[in-house]
Amino acid sequence: MKTQKQKMGAWGEDQAAEFLIQNGYFLLERNFRVRACELDIIAWKEIKGKKTLCFIEVKTREGQDDGSAQRATGKDKLHNMFHAAKEFCLQKNIPLIGVPMQFEQVSVYKKSETDVLCKHYVIPIN
Numbered sequence: 001m002k003t004q005k006q007k008m009g010a011w012g013e014d015q016a017a018e019f020l021i022q023n024g025y026f027l028l029e030r031n032f033r034v035r036a037c038e039l040d041i042i043a044w045k046e047i048k049g050k051k052t053l054c055f056i057e058v059k060t061r062e063g064q065d066d067g068s069a070q071r072a073t074g075k076d077k078l079h080n081m082f083h084a085a086k087e088f089c090l091q092k093n094i095p096l097i098g099v100p101m102q103f104e105q106v107s108v109y110k111k112s113e114t115d116v117l118c119k120h121y122v123i124p125i126n
Helices: 005-023 075-091
Strands: 024-032 035-048 050-062 101-110 116-122
Touching: 005 024, 005 035, 005 101, 024 075, 024 101, 035 075, 035 101, 035 116, 050 075, 050 116
Parallel strands: 050 101
Antiparallel strands: 024 035, 035 050, 101 116
16 A cells, blocks of 8 residues: 555656646656666657657655755765666667757646646756
């Protein structure tokens, strides 16, 4: 049985998936797991004329937008995302060089049953 936190997270991923589809993303896979790493959503998106593979982290919060969801993706999570993205590409025979890739986050805020805010960010890679 799922905990309330797991239910909220799954609901948030559904909201984020719908948001991404409405914004031109083609979803490939959800909840891709490799060892202790997970990618919430993997999708293709045409960006600046190039088909780009996007690895998307979803963070969900109940209540007003206080920025807590945006701050929740730290260095350890990014490291895990990179590892899982590499493994995904290897498993799906997607070249690691020559295919544009981007890491993103969708922050979902559930203000009420009918009021949902999705904020989308590209995660800068330094």
